[in-house]
Amino acid sequence: xxxxxxxxxxxxxxxxxxxxxxxxxxxxxxxxxxxxxxxxxxxxxxxxxxxxxxxxxxxxxxxxxxxxxxxxxxxxxxxxxxxxxxxxxxxxxxxxxxxxxxxxxxxxxxxxxxxxxxxxxxxxxxxxxxxxxxxxxxxxxxxxxxxxxxxxxxxxxxxxxxxxxxxxxxxxxxxxxxxxxxxxxxxxxxxxxxxxxxxxxxxxxxxxxxxxxxxxxxxxxxxxxxxxxxxxxxxxxxxxxxxxxxxxxxxxxxxxxxxxxxxxxxxxxxxxxxxxxxxxxxxxxxxxxxxxxxxxxxxxxxxxxxxxxxxxxxxxxxxxxxxxxxxxxxxxxxxxxxxxxxxxxxxxxxxxxxxxxxxxxxxxxxxxxxxxxxxxxxxxxxxxxxxxxxx
Ligand SMILES: [Zn+2]
Numbered sequence: 001x002x003x004x005x006x007x008x009x010x011x012x013x014x015x016x017x018x019x020x021x022x023x024x025x026x027x028x029x030x031x032x033x034x035x036x037x038x039x040x041x042x043x044x045x046x047x048x049x050x051x052x053x054x055x056x057x058x059x060x061x062x063x064x065x066x067x068x069x070x071x072x073x074x075x076x077x078x079x080x081x082x083x084x085x086x087x088x089x090x091x092x093x094x095x096x097x098x099x100x101x102x103x104x105x106x107x108x109x110x111x112x113x114x115x116x117x118x119x120x121x122x123x124x125x126x127x128x129x130x131x132x133x134x135x136x137x138x139x140x141x142x143x144x145x146x147x148x149x150x151x152x153x154x155x156x157x158x159x160x161x162x163x164x165x166x167x168x169x170x171x172x173x174x175x176x177x178x179x180x181x182x183x184x185x186x187x188x189x190x191x192x193x194x195x196x197x198x199x200x201x202x203x204x205x206x207x208x209x210x211x212x213x214x215x216x217x218x219x220x221x222x223x224x225x226x227x228x229x230x231x232x233x234x235x236x237x238x239x240x241x242x243x244x245x246x247x248x249x250x251x252x253x254x255x256x257x258x259x260x261x262x263x264x265x266x267x268x269x270x271x272x273x274x275x276x277x278x279x280x281x282x283x284x285x286x287x288x289x290x291x292x293x294x295x296x297x298x299x300x301x302x303x304x305x306x307x308x309x310x311x312x313x314x315x316x317x318x319x320x321x322x323x324x325x326x327x328x329x330x331x332x333x334x335x336x337x338x339x340x341x342x343x344x345x346x347x348x349x350x351x352x353x354x355x356x357x358x359x360x361x362x363x364x365x366x367x368x369x370x371x372x373x374x375x376x377x378x379x380x381x382x383x384x385x386x387x388x389x390x391x
Contacts, residue, residue: 065310065324067279071241074276079115080239081108087242087269092156093120094268098184099157099166100247103128106150122160124167126153133199136210139301142331185248186257192216193249205298212303213249215292218374218383223254226284226378227262234304235329241276242269243283253376253383286310287320288329288376289346289386295371296335304330306373307343318348318387320375325358336365348387 075083081104082089091097104112109125116123128134128151135143153170157163169179176197180190196216202209214231228250232243245262270277290306306329312322325342332339336352340363345356352366353373375386 067237067243067283068240070276070279071237074273075241079108079112081105082112082115083239083241084233084243085247087245087265087272088247089119089121089156090272091265091268092158094271095158096264096268099155099162099182101166101170101179101183102154102156104152104154106152109152109154116154116156119156121156121158122163123154123156124160124163126155126167126171127151128153133208133210136199136208137212137301137303139299139331140207141299142302180248183247184261186251186255186261188257189248189251189255192220192251202298207298209298209301212293214290214303215294217250217252218290218292218376220251221253221376221383223381224376224378224383225254225256225259225262225381226281227259227266228253228255229284229288229376229378231288231290231304231306231329232283232308232327235308235327237283237327241273242280245269245280245284254381283308283310283327285378286327287312287378289320289326289373290329290376291334291370291373300333300335302330302333305332305334305339306330307339307346309343309346314377316347319345320347321345334365334370336370337363339365353386 071083075086078086082102085100085102088097088100088102092100106127128147130147135146138146153167155163155167155170157166166179166182169175169182177190177194180193181187193213196211197213199208199210201207227245230244230246230248230250235243237243245265246258248258250258266277266281269280286308288306288308293301293303293305307326308329309320309322309326310324312320312326315321322344325344326346328339328341332341340355340357340361342357342359343355344358345354347354347356349364351368352364354362354364356362373386374383376383
């Protein structure tokens with residue numbers, strides 16, 4: 001694609017994204033956004049009617065309220081196993097990513113293969129060899145579930161030679177540093193991961209464990225940029241559509257290189273799926289309540305444990321409320337109990353956290369058992385322990 005052909009949409013999307021980022025209420029802005037989307041020349045003629053029929057135009061921020069329904073409409077032509085990776089693939093096709101690496105079961109590959117063949121790129125498939133260090137960032141039960149079925153990795157690139165080259169970097173003698181760079185990840189993030197991501201025997205429990213790179217990034221962050229947010233990649237929205245604009249662990253939540261890369265991907269997204277991009281920005285800007293599993297027993301190991309508090313606002317010290325239910329990140333299992341679904345309020349109460357769901361039911365989890373979570377407010381850039389400095 002020539003620079004000329006992308007120039008106009010890019011400039012216009014920037015102004016659109018600024019409206020979204022400036023916190024414009026989507027219900028008021030949506031008709032205008034739809035007009036803007038159309039004026040960009042995107043083919044979305046059926047969308048306004050479609051959204052209206054689903055009631056998505058009513059109320060406040062209703063796009064983020066029903067992402068699953070919206071995703072199933074917008075990404076109907078893409079096989080379900082590829083919907084989460086649709087933006088990574090799109091970025092490759094748009095020439096802003098050198099290569100792409102997907103992980104799926106052999107069964108999912110069968111459902112996706114014709115679609116993959118239809119794309120203007122080449123790919124190489126490798127079977128995943130099961131070893132005791134595989135998925136070592138997860139609980140032993142989860143590792144078993146993931147390896148119970150045959151799994152493959154698919155490496156996509158514009159040329160067959162490039163796809164083979166990337167696949168080779170993860171073959172018998174893997175070079176994860178070179179692999180990260182070949183996939184176009186920022187050097188700072190590849191270096192941070194290479195330094196920390198070494199599987200080791202957890203001495204207390206005698207099983208392999210891999211560093212939690214999400215917790216490491218949170219700890220290293222003094223600020224947060226929503227384009228570095230990949231927490232929804234493992235959430236109850238998985239498979240709905242692209243819910244992250246990056247495919248790597250950022251070195252920090254404010255990594256400038258990652259944010260720039262994420263921005264380019266957002267522009268790709270806006271050209272392909274303008275309405276989804278508005279939704280995606282809202283999802284990525286939802287404050288994240290995040291627990292590190294560092295001191296949890298193995299059965300709870302999960303590097304994506306938390307809640308994305310959609311549309312939530314801080315109404316007092318250590319209290320956040322929303323009209324939309326939070327999305328669950330990771331397995332929702334913590335040593336203090338299961339994080340409830342449909343949470344609309346979280347609050348520190350004594351030495352614990354209270355969750356309230358949409359029907360008014362409440363559950364308390366003690367910090368002594370699950371630790372004090374972080375709150376990541378992508379709108380203000382704040383990253384801190386939830387209600388207080390103590391941990
Ligand atoms: Zn970085």
